[in-house]
Amino acid sequence: MRSGLPFETTGICRIVDDPGARSVDAMNELSASSRITYRAVMVRPGVARRIRGLSDRTLAWLFITPTIVLLLAINIFPLLWTIYLSFTNYRANRANVPTIWLGADWYQSILTDPDIWAAMQVTAHFVIWTVVIETVIGFGLAFLIDKKFRGHGMWTTIILLPMMLSPAVVGNFWTFLYQPQIGLFNYVVAFFTGRDASSFQMLGDVRLSPWAIVIVDAWMWTPYVMLICLAGLRSIPDYIYEAAEVDRASKWRQFWSITLPMALPFIMLAVLFRGIENFKMFDMVNLLTGGGPGSTTEVASITLKRAAFESWRTGYSSAFAIILFVTVFGLANIYVKALNKVKSR
Amino acid sequence: MAEVEINAVSKAFGKAQAVSGLSLTVGDGEFVALLGPTGAGKTTALRLIAGLERPDCGSIRIDGRDVTGDAPADRDVAFVFQQYSLYPHLTVFENMAFALRAPTRRVPEADIRAKVQEVARLLHIESKLHNKATQLSGGQMQRVAIGRALVRSPSIYLMDEPLSSLDAKLRGELRLELKRIQVDLGATILYVTHDQTEAMTMASRIGVIEAGRLMQIGSPREIYENPVNAHVAARLGQPTINLLPAALFAGVPAGVETIGARTEHLTIGRGGGDVSATVKRVEHLGDQSHLHLDLGGRPVVTLADPEAGLGAGDEVSLRLNKPLFFDAKGWRVAA
Numbered sequence A: 001m002r003s004g005l006p007f008e009t010t011g012i013c014r015i016v017d018d019p020g021a022r023s024v025d026a027m028n029e030l031s032a033s034s035r036i037t038y039r040a041v042m043v044r045p046g047v048a049r050r051i052r053g054l055s056d057r058t059l060a061w062l063f064i065t066p067t068i069v070l071l072l073a074i075n076i077f078p079l080l081w082t083i084y085l086s087f088t089n090y091r092a093n094r095a096n097v098p099t100i101w102l103g104a105d106w107y108q109s110i111l112t113d114p115d116i117w118a119a120m121q122v123t124a125h126f127v128i129w130t131v132v133i134e135t136v137i138g139f140g141l142a143f144l145i146d147k148k149f150r151g152h153g154m155w156t157t158i159i160l161l162p163m164m165l166s167p168a169v170v171g172n173f174w175t176f177l178y179q180p181q182i183g184l185f186n187y188v189v190a191f192f193t194g195r196d197a198s199s200f201q202m203l204g205d206v207r208l209s210p211w212a213i214v215i216v217d218a219w220m221w222t223p224y225v226m227l228i229c230l231a232g233l234r235s236i237p238d239y240i241y242e243a244a245e246v247d248r249a250s251k252w253r254q255f256w257s258i259t260l261p262m263a264l265p266f267i268m269l270a271v272l273f274r275g276i277e278n279f280k281m282f283d284m285v286n287l288l289t290g291g292g293p294g295s296t297t298e299v300a301s302i303t304l305k306r307a308a309f310e311s312w313r314t315g316y317s318s319a320f321a322i323i324l325f326v327t328v329f330g331l332a333n334i335y336v337k338a339l340n341k342v343k344s345r
Numbered sequence B: 001m002a003e004v005e006i007n008a009v010s011k012a013f014g015k016a017q018a019v020s021g022l023s024l025t026v027g028d029g030e031f032v033a034l035l036g037p038t039g040a041g042k043t044t045a046l047r048l049i050a051g052l053e054r055p056d057c058g059s060i061r062i063d064g065r066d067v068t069g070d071a072p073a074d075r076d077v078a079f080v081f082q083q084y085s086l087y088p089h090l091t092v093f094e095n096m097a098f099a100l101r102a103p104t105r106r107v108p109e110a111d112i113r114a115k116v117q118e119v120a121r122l123l124h125i126e127s128k129l130h131n132k133a134t135q136l137s138g139g140q141m142q143r144v145a146i147g148r149a150l151v152r153s154p155s156i157y158l159m160d161e162p163l164s165s166l167d168a169k170l171r172g173e174l175r176l177e178l179k180r181i182q183v184d185l186g187a188t189i190l191y192v193t194h195d196q197t198e199a200m201t202m203a204s205r206i207g208v209i210e211a212g213r214l215m216q217i218g219s220p221r222e223i224y225e226n227p228v229n230a231h232v233a234a235r236l237g238q239p240t241i242n243l244l245p246a247a248l249f250a251g252v253p254a255g256v257e258t259i260g261a262r263t264e265h266l267t268i269g270r271g272g273g274d275v276s277a278t279v280k281r282v283e284h285l286g287d288q289s290h291l292h293l294d295l296g297g298r299p300v301v302t303l304a305d306p307e308a309g310l311g312a313g314d315e316v317s318l319r320l321n322k323p324l325f326f327d328a329k330g331w332r333v334a335a
């Protein structure tokens, strides 16, 4: 350090002049760049005029029209058409029978049908338990991974694997795991509980099957929740924890008053995504149990599919679809309001 | 309040030696300022004392107790962070009450309320108590950060440039306020700053830190009048000390390479001085004017006498008046 001094001595003198020199440069640069933007502003209307006298607004419309048409054709029109069909006796397998306007008859019969309420209960059981389990385990895993222990990158990749599989693959795969005689799941449970592996059937038992589908969904989608929670945890800057350390907050208090509140918007987002997704659950459950045994795992989508494509009651199933849509839409809206409140808190 | 003793502490981040061999004692009830250029290791020094960084070697004692290996929570220090570090999801009130709400402390809610109110009033942020910490201006955040420390009575307050983003008026006001609080409470404060006025007016001792080393520590007067080397000399004084090659002047003691001339070491006349210089420009700063001179190609800045009526291009003569002498390595040489 000492040997460096004489050189740095002159450096100190030069500091007096330096900032001035730099700011002059900066000013030149600034005026140059503002000249460029000025020219760009001057040019823009000219370009529009050159394209056959179209205004910017017309051009904008031209660009988005294809997208709007496509959206109308594949989203809005089917929705409106379904709403119309839900008030009629239309059947897709007898298209030439004249349709009769029924009013709200289907809605009334659906809302008073005990089978429908049973399906709704199965759906609620499935949605609530999967969301609870996935959130708790997902957040727990994210919390551990966030500790940045050795090899946490590799563990993240391994944990994320199930999420990357197709639900069809997962459905088939778990059908094998649940095999009473040769399935790994039964074997592991038997190993730990000392019961006989073939003494219970996860998919065939009326009491166990609702849990069987919950387990598979949790296995597949917990990583997804973990990923979102991890993003939330990573968004909390280290210096907040440093301030808390100095403020003598225990680890426990840091978790409850910093980690959890600051990650909460992310957790709630994960809950929203999983909730909506599982309310509409069809593919995986259909592959695993097909709604059975009996109708113990018949979630709403399966009921809907049966009404629409097995009994061909198109009007009836349209009405049911609309009811489901309104339910999800309403719940999600209420939830998003709460989410926004948490975020702006 | 307690005495804090840092003994030969070093800290490196990879190859960068942030603090090397730092020894410093802050006495009970003392206000010590650390002054140094950016990147000198001031923040690192505070973080080491707070326990947010582990020293590579050396020891830290607070109130006679060795705390080198202790967690921040066990050291009872309050820290005003340079980048504020407020809890963004909490209100200003909750931010300030956070440390008091530690379950182990059992401070009654009414006391917390009164304490926060009082400190908020001192810092002029009463009206913001119910804002979220993110809904504040930079200067307001900085005051909340100060308030969060002031509600406590720790063994030492560590303040990292706590007034840097306030306007001149508020800074002047809070400077007085902080000093008053310190005197009233008998608080021990280690205060990091770039601003020599803050260091000069508030501190009972100033430590000048450069490239991780403590160059000199002493009373503001001592540091100003008796700097050990050119670095320290350049820290204090407005305008900055002029470091000129000794060869320009006659009658300089042997071994002197550089002459350090502050404003009070230079007498300007119309002729008859040691050397002559040309006026480059005169800067009017309101209460004073800076005179920029050219002395044989070297810039010299000094205060101008408004009466003299000097203008660019004028020839003046300079006379040295007991300046500071430095050797080839920048160290002081006795006159």
Ligand SMILES: Nc1ncnc2c1ncn2[C@@H]1O[C@H](COP(=O)(O)OP(=O)(O)OP(=O)(O)O)[C@@H](O)[C@H]1O
Pocket (backbone or CB within 6 Å): B013, B014, B016, B017, B018, B036, B037, B038, B039, B040, B041, B042, B043, B044, B045, B082
């Ligand atoms: N966490 C870190 N990792 C790596 N290098 C660091 C870290 N913290 C500080 N440094 C380095 O240590 C040196 C001292 O940094 P420090 O923050 O203590 O400076 P400072 O004196 O507080 O500067 P300023 O006045 O700009 O705040 C710098 O060179 C910096 O680059």
Ligand SMILES: [Mg+2]
Pocket (backbone or CB within 6 Å): B042, B043, B044, B082, B160
């Ligand atoms: Mg700093």
